Amino acid sequence: xxxxxxxxxxxxxxxxxxxxxxxxxxxxxxxxxxxxxxxxxxxxxxxxxxxxxxxxxxxxxxxxxxxxxxxxxxxxxxxxxxxxxxxxxxxxxxxxxxxxxxxxxxxxxxxxxxxx
Numbered sequence: 247x248x249x250x251x252x253x254x255x256x257x258x259x260x261x262x263x264x265x266x267x268x269x270x271x272x273x274x275x276x277x278x279x280x281x282x283x284x285x286x287x288x289x290x291x292x293x294x295x296x297x298x299x300x301x302x303x304x305x306x307x308x309x310x311x312x313x314x315x316x317x318x319x320x321x322x323x324x325x326x327x328x329x330x331x332x333x334x335x336x337x338x339x340x341x342x343x344x345x346x347x348x349x350x351x352x353x354x355x356x357x358x359x360x361x362x
Contacts, residue, residue: 248274248349252341255356262331266356268324268341274349276321281344282313284337285355292337295326296344308334331360 254266266282274280281296295315296304303315314327324341338355346352 247351248272250341250349250351250353252339252353252356255339255358257359257361258331260332260360260362262360263327263329264331264358266326266328266339266341266358268326268353269322270324270341273322274343275317275324278348279344280315280317280324281342282315282324282326283340283342284335284358285340286334286337289337291340293344297324328358331358333360333362336360 249271251269252266254264256264258264279296279298281293283291283293285291294306294309295313297315297317305313312330316325336359338357340352340355343349
């Protein structure tokens with residue numbers, strides 16, 4: 247079973263920044279399209295950022311221009327740089343393959359809380 251470990255969350259004021267990291271067992275980060283998902287209270291899990299094998303990226307409209315997804319050169323760590331954070335960004339953030347069926351599992355996620 248693939249293990250996914252997210253880190254880097256925390257409490258930040260609106261307008262602040264955070265950088266999330268994701269480590270995964272095996273080589274899924276290097277060989278699959280990867281994404282950052284988030285789950286906010288009372289809402290469905292949302293895919294907010296995607297990076298393809300060729301490095302192309304896509305973002306949900308709600309985070310476009312503020313979030314940046316990337317991988318390190320060795321493609322063993324996935325990142326999400328989050329700038330200009332808003333209270334609506336408050337959620338648990340998860341990394342996973344796209345589609346999720348590739349891994350079939352979720353990590354613990356990392357909590358991001360943005361205060362107004």
